[in-house]
Amino acid sequence: xxxxxxxxxxxxxxxxxxxxxxxxxxxxxxxxxxxxxxxxxxxxxxxxxxxxxxxxxxxxxxxxxxxxxxxxxxxxxxxxxxxxxxxxxxxxxxxxxxxxxxxxxxxxxxxxxxxxxxxxxxxxxxxxxxxxxxxxxxxxxxxxxxxxxxxxxxxxxxxxxxxxxxxxxxxxxxxxxxxxxxxxxxxxxxxxxxxxxxxxxxxxxxxxxxxxxxxxxxxxxxxxxxxxxxxxxxxxxxxxxxxxxxxxxxxxxxxxxxxxxxxxxxxxxxxxxxxxxxxxxxxxxxxxxxxxxxxxxxxxxxxxxxxxxxxxxxxxxxxxxxxxxxxxxxxxxxxxxxxxxxxxxxxxxxxxxxxxxxxxxxxxxxxxxxxxxxxxxxxxxxxxxxxxxxxxxxxxxxxxxxxxxxxxxxxxxxxxxxxxxxxxxxxxxxxxxxxxxxxxxx
Numbered sequence: 269x270x271x272x273x274x275x276x277x278x279x280x281x282x283x284x285x286x287x288x289x290x291x292x293x294x295x296x297x298x299x300x301x302x303x304x305x306x307x308x309x310x311x312x313x314x315x316x317x318x319x320x321x322x323x324x325x326x327x328x329x330x331x332x333x334x335x336x337x338x339x340x341x342x343x344x345x346x347x348x349x350x351x352x353x354x355x356x357x358x359x360x361x362x363x364x365x366x367x368x369x370x371x372x373x374x375x376x377x378x379x380x381x382x383x384x385x386x387x388x389x390x391x392x393x394x395x396x397x398x399x400x401x402x403x404x405x406x407x408x409x410x411x412x413x414x415x416x417x418x419x420x421x422x423x424x425x426x427x428x429x430x431x432x433x434x435x436x437x438x439x440x441x442x443x444x445x446x447x448x449x450x451x452x453x454x455x456x457x458x459x460x461x462x463x464x465x466x467x468x469x470x471x472x473x474x475x476x477x478x479x480x481x482x483x484x485x486x487x488x489x490x491x492x493x494x495x496x497x498x499x500x501x502x503x504x505x506x507x508x509x510x511x512x513x514x515x516x517x518x519x520x521x522x523x524x525x526x527x528x529x530x531x532x533x534x535x536x537x538x539x540x541x542x543x544x545x546x547x548x549x550x551x552x553x554x555x556x557x558x559x560x561x562x563x564x565x566x567x568x569x570x571x572x573x574x575x576x577x578x579x580x581x582x583x584x585x586x587x588x589x590x591x592x593x594x595x596x597x598x599x600x601x602x603x604x605x606x607x608x609x610x611x612x613x614x615x616x617x618x619x620x621x622x623x624x625x626x627x628x629x630x631x632x633x634x635x636x637x638x639x640x641x642x643x644x645x646x647x648x649x650x651x652x653x654x655x656x657x658x659x660x661x662x663x664x665x666x667x668x669x670x671x672x673x674x675x676x677x678x679x680x681x682x683x684x685x686x687x688x689x690x691x692x693x694x695x696x697x698x699x700x701x702x703x704x705x706x707x708x709x710x
Contacts (some may be wrong), residue, residue: 493530
């Protein structure tokens with residue numbers, strides 16, 4: 269009772285009005301669905317019933333049935349009536365940055381003015397927004413000061429509402445590379461800004477950088493093999509890491525059983541990452557025939573992060589000077605080229621995993637990515653599979669999440685309308701259930 273009260277209080281302090289996520293749910297739950305997409309990639313079922321116990325799915329049955337139809341369920345099992353709604357697995361965003369959604373000049377100022385404590389509160393708020401948008405699992409690809417590592421653990425312990433988090437700790441780049449935290453600041457500030465030791469130069473130093481993040485508790489390793497759109501340096505978007513450095517990072521991560529996500533825009537940096545054995549390519553903006561041929565031979569996923577353009581457009585509409593100089597030029601280019609690489613990758617049969625780069629785009633608006641995926645080459649069914657089965661496989665959680673099958677975690681969402689006909693209905697998620705607990709209700 270005391271724990272439930274504490275959790276409800278924390279939820280309200282973080283901006284929640286009511287606290288359905290922190291009410292004490294029965295250990296058994298029956299969900300009756302109007303339509304059920306239990307295995308994305310296959311046809312949706314009609315009227316269906318899902319039996320949940322202790323946070324996991326026990327059975328999926330045809331039709332709307334009550335506890336009497338399940339020999340294992342108590343007679344007083346709670347029944348959730350979603351018979352007018354479309355139910356599907358909880359969504360997965362493979363690329364978020366929960367710590368903030370500031371960028372450009374505003375984001376640069378925030379780096380030297382906002383405290384770690386303030387960042388922690390904002391990360392918790394962004395996690396709640398993400399969960400309420402229907403995303404029950406995320407991969408956070410870049411942390412500072414351990415904020416999202418701690419948030420991951422707090423959510424897992426049931427202390428705060430939020431999606432399940434796999435965290436990369438600090439992303440790794442070479443000095444003067446995309447994620448060097450000193451870029452754009454006066455030289456006398458560099459020592460203070462470089463305290464996370466996430467840059468490396470040379471193979472041995474890059475092995476050290478990986479081990480540093482693993483020691484901090486990273487679930488996955490992220491590195492940058494090319495420049496970035498938001499890099500405050502006029503070095504373009506091509507390769508910025510040598511072969512021995514990239515290979516050292518991937519081999520060290522794999523030695524410890526960690527997958528590697530690679531920020532890469534230019535085709536040369538994408539090919540470098542694929543040759544090194546990367547598990548996913550993030551952004552992947554420029555592709556050529558040779559890179560696509562290499563990619564088809566690998567097992568790497570493509571995470572397009574098309575939603576970044578929404579963030580850029582929103583900030584520029586609010587403030588034409590939000591980005592300046594070299595960064596503004598790269599952003600204009602990125603907006604113009606959006607979707608081209610996804611069309612090439614989809615035509616080549618490269619597997620796609622859903623990821624938004626939320627933080628560059630706005631938290632809680634993750635489902636905007638679906639509309640862009642469909643606009644640029646995927647069918648609604650393929651887009652849904654990217655955000656469920658494919659993303660679960662990429663995260664190494666395919667046995668736990670991504671579909672609604674007996675034994676898997678009871679992560680479900682419900683929407684009004686059929687997302688296989690119109691993915692825009694996913695922008696209005698009515699119900700969210702995570703680990704068998706109702707986290708959002710109308």
